[in-house]
Amino acid sequence: MIEIKNIEKSFNGNKILKGISTVFETGKTNLIIGQSGSGKTVLLKSLLGIHTPESGQICFDGRVYSELEDDEKRELRTEIGMVFQGSALFDSMTVAENVAFPLKMFTKDNRAAVKERVDFVLERVALKDAHDKLPSEISGGMQKRVAIARAIVNRPKYLFCDEPNSGLDPNTATLIDNLIKEITEEYGITTVINTHDMNSVMEIGDNILFLKNGIKAWQGNKDEIFKTDNEDVVAFVYSSNLFRKVREAYLRE
Numbered sequence: 001m002i003e004i005k006n007i008e009k010s011f012n013g014n015k016i017l018k019g020i021s022t023v024f025e026t027g028k029t030n031l032i033i034g035q036s037g038s039g040k041t042v043l044l045k046s047l048l049g050i051h052t053p054e055s056g057q058i059c060f061d062g063r064v065y066s067e068l069e070d071d072e073k074r075e076l077r078t079e080i081g082m083v084f085q086g087s088a089l090f091d092s093m094t095v096a097e098n099v100a101f102p103l104k105m106f107t108k109d110n111r112a113a114v115k116e117r118v119d120f121v122l123e124r125v126a127l128k129d130a131h132d133k134l135p136s137e138i139s140g141g142m143q144k145r146v147a148i149a150r151a152i153v154n155r156p157k158y159l160f161c162d163e164p165n166s167g168l169d170p171n172t173a174t175l176i177d178n179l180i181k182e183i184t185e186e187y188g189i190t191t192v193i194n195t196h197d198m199n200s201v202m203e204i205g206d207n208i209l210f211l212k213n214g215i216k217a218w219q220g221n222k223d224e225i226f227k228t229d230n231e232d233v234v235a236f237v238y239s240s241n242l243f244r245k246v247r248e249a250y251l252r253e
């Protein structure tokens with residue numbers, strides 16, 4: 001579980017996160033939605049420790065990040081898996097080498113143990129025949145699955161994904177969403193996903209945080225989002241035709 005208490009983050013005197021508090025529960029897919037520029041990536045990077053909020057607290061299962069010693073921060077960092085926007089695979093490494101990378105960085109596992117774990121996670125994301133391929137030799141959806149395999153290879157407690165669906169066709173996007181949700185539940189991970197994708201909201205929105213200009217404007221789950229009359233959420237929802245129709249159908253029931 002991750003608890004955020006009143007975090008604020010500015011760049012050059014410009015406040016981007018304006019006092020956000022929330023809880024992301026273990027075993028849940030927590031989504032952060034909101035317009036471009038609303039602060040989703042800044043929030044995720046604050047959780048990752050890439051940005052340091054100037055006030056507030058981020059607490060990882062009882063550990064307040066800003067109060068940890070350097071070695072405790074490093075330890076916590078090894079418990080986080082990250083899927084970056086655009087997959088961010090190493091172009092010159094094979095799929096298996098990409099996935100093995102965190103184990104080589106963060107563990108003392110021997111070659112046999114690394115191989116066994118890499119085989120296991122590649123099998124889990126249905127890519128067992130792709131070990132020796134280069135990222136350029138596989139599709140965008142497969143690249144995302146490699147990125148997910150790499151993010152979970154070191155058995156993370158926390159999984160952060162920045163727009164894991166961008167650039168994928170709707171079917172592949174749904175497959176990726178469902179894979180992330182299954183993995184989250186199977187391994188009891190606290191997962192936080194930034195998304196623009198309304199399909200994701202409908203499919204896997206266990207807990208949805210709606211940001212507007214760096215403020216938490218609304219929070220709820222995928223059923224509640226269709227029923228709310230929060231003006232900001234409704235405006236956001238109505239910007240998607242499909243979502244609008246689903247909302248109207250929900251409200252008719």
Ligand SMILES: Nc1ncnc2c1ncn2[C@@H]1O[C@H](COP(=O)(O)OP(=O)(O)OP(=O)(O)O)[C@@H](O)[C@H]1O
Nearest residue numbers: 011012016034035036037038039040041042043196
């Ligand atoms: N390193 C930085 N330095 C200065 N300003 C930044 C930095 N990172 C983000 N910002 C600003 O913070 C605001 C929020 O950006 P952020 O990337 O979090 O938006 P977002 O909600 O992720 O948008 P998108 O949906 O387009 O990815 C933007 O105005 C952006 O210009």
Ligand SMILES: [Mg+2]
Nearest residue numbers: 040041042194
């Ligand atoms: Mg972003």
